[in-house]
Amino acid sequence: MEEKQKPSKNRLTSVSLGTxxxxxxxxxxxxxxxIIPFIFVVIISFTSEDAIKANGYSFFPEAWSVKAYTTVFDLGxxxxxxxxxxxxxTVLGTILAMVVTLLYSYALFRRDxxxxxxxxxxxxxxxxxGGGLAPTYIVCKNILGMHNNYWALFIPMLLNPFNVIIMRTFFQSSVPEALIESASIDGSGEYRTLVQIVIPVSLPGIATVSLxxxxxxxxxxxxxxxxxxDVEHVPLQYLLVKMQKTAEYMARNSGKPGAVTASMPTESLRMALCVIIVIPIAFAYPFFQRYIIAGLTVGAVKG
Amino acid sequence: MATHVAASSGGKSTGMASTDLKKNLILCSMTLPGLIWLILIRYLPMFGIIVSFKDFKLPSPRATNIISDIFSREWVGLDNFGQLFSSPTTWQFMKNTIVYNAIFIVLGLVLAVAFAILISELTTKFLAKTYQTLMFFPYFLSWVVVSYFVWAFLSPTAGLWRDGFVNSLGMSAWYNDAKPWPFILVIANLWKNTGYSCILYLAAITGIDTSQYEAARIDGANKWQQIWHITLPHLRTIIIILFIMNVGRIFNADFGLFYQVPRGGAGALTKATEVVDTYVYKMLKDTINIGVSTAVGFFQNIVGFVCIMVANTIVRKVDPDSAMF
Structure with a gap:
């Protein structure tokens, strides 16, 4: 990066300060x-429910509260x-996806x-x-039995051809073919070559695809x-979708007989859940930025 | 490639040929997990396309096996497609899909290239890096989360821009009126994706040999002339490739954007928010007519296939190295 910065300073001499x-x-x-919408949602999640009722969402709430978060954890x-x-x-799916992607990409990488x-x-x-959404749905649900279990949530994502392109391009640029040839002359099997020689030299690529x-x-x-x-296999993202649907349903039926208003998820509660979902991404963001830019540049240009 | 391998192995001893065979078998075994996945999740559903020619609304509860259930259904020829094209809503959602994508492609391209050039001209590298970091952030969020961001501004009860602002535009409420949605969807899409494409273009700009700029400066070219005659021509290839690839996917909408951001697209909004992908989903899960859903999906895939093939042919003419196949 440093090399790239220096020359651009040179050519900048011709842009005026005003410009x-x-x-x-x-x-x-x-x-x-x-970034502001995220900050706004964070502020809302720390706003007291009364302040929201009185003034709506605001960047400068009248009263702060952590009640949304205590309520989120009360969801138990x-x-x-x-x-x-x-x-x-996320953990199991990423590991399995990496095994499948690495093996497949390595075979495609081998010119011989x-x-x-x-x-x-x-x-x-x-x-x-492709077959489209409906046939895929029938195959996964009715033939492969992906219904109300964890498999349904990551098996359909195990292999992404785009990631295979990225992985293969990383192999091509970081593993010299002579290295593989000499390994095979030394009697190393393909699996051993992959694990002991190819993987160690293509770690940045593996980081990119894993992320x-x-x-x-x-x-x-x-x-x-x-x-x-069912309720047992709902991931966080879908919990957020379900809460929104419940809230809409409640709002539509409020006042009607039989409406259960007590359990209606409050606005700030849903915003708090939203923040909880984004936090891991925000923490991993420096890694994402570093590795994904490299991967996306490779993938987009070659893809 | 294949002939080369055959020729080289043919010329060697039989011992060499058997290690060759072993090597190829081992490499085949490496593709096995991926191959099984591709067959089950990608190729098996392709046979399901026959459902689009059958009277198949939903799986029969009495059938023990979905495959025999499908085969036992009556063939209806192109009825599912006929039903589709006779409906006026069909043209609406197909038009929406293409028009939205066209707007996303053009505005996305112009904004991202413009921002990339502006950033590349900044002398304060620390700030330039910070801008990139902030811009790239929305790309990492799901549309579910983004829909909450939008809700924070537009919610009818508490949103920052409720009442006053909406009333001044003569609308009842954001989520009940189709009129503002073309703008909201375009803004949401640009907000989420511009940073990502901007970084792609920026990578291409930083790869330009700087001696060209120096030479231009010595020749007396000003900054705008340098951008016009050096930067843009260098971006030409990547712009054309990304542009054509996007055009190839013009009939495929971003489902999350059109389904989550309008919050399920209540009746009043469908005119502005319905696209092919949301229609396919609703036919599958809400209206429950699997035959029609499959037919629409099949039609979409054929159009998409043709678009991509045409796009790829053009890319191959422009820059053979960047063609997909």
Whole structure:
């Protein structure tokens, strides 16, 4: 990065200070707009419910409160189960996705693999054609039994051709073919070559694809909406969707006989849950930025 | 490639050929987990497309096996497609899909390239880095979370821009009126994705050989001339590739954006928020007519396939190295 910064300073001599100030204002405005909604939601989550009732959401609330968070933790079993589900599927899903992706990408990376073109086609054809949502839903639910279990939440995400492209490109740029040849002359088997030689030299690529998988599974809510009807297998993202639906349902039916208003999730409570979901992403953000930019640049240009 | 391998192994001893065979078998075994996954999750559903030619609303509770259930249903030819194209809402959601994507592609491109150029011109590198960090953040959030961000501003009971602002625009409430939604959806999409594309373009700009700028400066070119004659031509290839690839996906909408941000798109909003992907989903899970849902999905996939093939052919003409296949 340092090398790239120095020369750009040189060519900047021709932009006037005034112009650069305008540039700063434009970019800063957009950058702030990107982060302000999150800050706003954090503020709302710390606003007292009475202040919300009186004045609505505000950047400068009249009264602060941590009640939303204590209530979130009072959700008890529902919350811990959702958190547990999210963490479990993210960890297990990422590990399995990495095993599948690494093995497949390594085979596609080997130029001397006889069936390389066939397997490349089998994988990448799925990027341009598929059965569509309904047939996939029937296959996963009715044939493969992905219904109300953890499998449904990460099995459909195990292999992403895009990640195979990224992984293969990383292999191509970081593993010299001579290294593989010499390993095979030394009698190293393919699995040993992969584990002891290829993986250690392509760790940045592995970090990139792992983080992409992790992010995708952590942010996944659609699979839960498709395949999960019970309460035990709801991940955090889908808990948030369900709470919103409950609130809408309650709002529509409030005042009607039989409406249960007591258990209606409050506004600040849902915002607090929102913050809890974003926090792990925010903490992992420095890693994400570092590795994912590298991966996305590779993937987007070659993809 | 294949002929080369065959020729080289043919020329060697039989011992060499058997290690070759072993190596290929081992490499095949490595593809096995992925292959099984691809067959089950990606290729098996392709056969499910026959459902779009059958009268199949929902699985029969009496059938023990979904496959025999599907085969036992009556063939209805193109009825599911006919039902689709005779409905006026169909044209609405197809038009929405294409128009929204076209707007996203054009505005996304212009904004991201403009921001990338502006950032590359900043002398305060610390601030430039900070801007990038902030801009990239929304890309990492799910549409569920983003829908709450939008709600914080537009909620009818507590949102920052409730009553006054809405009334001045002559609307009842954000979530009951279709009129503002084209703008909300475009803004939400640009908000979430511009940072990401901006960083892609920025990576391309930092890769430009700086001696070209120095030479231009010595020749008396000002900054704008340098941007026009050096920076933009260097971005040309990546712009064209990303542009064409996006055009190839013009019939595929971002489901999360159109489903979560309008909060399920209550009846009043569908005119502005319904796209192919949300329609397919609603047909599958809400209306429950699996035959029609499959038919729409199939139609979408065919259009998408044609678009991508055309796009790829064009990319290959522009820059053969960047073609997908």
């Amino acid at each position: 650069e100030v305008i540039f700063h204002i434009i970019i800063a405005a957009f950058s702030l707009a990107c 079993k529902t919350l811990w189960m959702a958190l547990g589900t999210s963490v479990f599927i 693999f006889k069936y390389r073109n066939v397997f490349t086609f089998i994988c990448f054809f799925t990027m341009i054609f 992409l998988n992790m992010l995708a599974i952590w942010n996944e809510w659609f699979l839960a909406q498709l395949y999960i009807d």
